[in-house]
Amino acid sequence: DSGVTQTPKHLITATGQRVTLRCSPRSGDLSVYWYQQSLDQGLQFLIQYYNGEERAKGNILERFSAQQFPDLHSELNLSSLELGDSALYFCASSVEQDNSPLHFGNGTRLTVT
């Protein structure tokens, strides 16, 4: 158990809809990362937050947004969903040191129909 909790585990929704994915980082970790894993794109870094502030941005679409709350949990919001957004979305956390490893949650599997 990595200590990172993601909910829900599975999500099925229709095109055009909006969903929110939630992540609780490991106790003591200040940094949260979101990754998207799909068959064609592999593991893609989306966005990073550190102690409530956006730290780095990767290949995140404008239809997607995220935030980290004062209690350090994070939410990833996906809107105007398309079929191609179907993927496994991972949250990871770290203590935010250059050499500290990432601890991954088990992911949320999103299926857009």
Add this chain to the structure above:
Amino acid sequence: AQSVTQLDSQVPVFEEAPVELRCNYSSSVSVYLFWYVQYPNQGLQLLLKYLSGSTLVKGINGFEAEFNKSQTSFHLRKPSVHISDTAEYFCAVSGKAAGNKLTFGGGTRVLVKP
């Protein structure tokens, strides 16, 4: 920016045989290197990491990797695999100046056969 290439998308191997998973990276800055494993229906778990020092790094579950700066490689090895090693393995790189933003390779699926 960094990039990672895992040369084999799939590696079938018999139980108790050795396995080597190849990873090459490119970067304009000094890097940290990692191997993660993903078991079915689970998240990624850190196997080992190279930060500095000895180029031979030992990780969990009997895995080890060797950092070769001249060849920009970080190959993962295990001398004798078990059925339970069936999983997908990801090599990742992080620039030392870029914090923890990991760039992953495409993954290598290891299938251990009895």
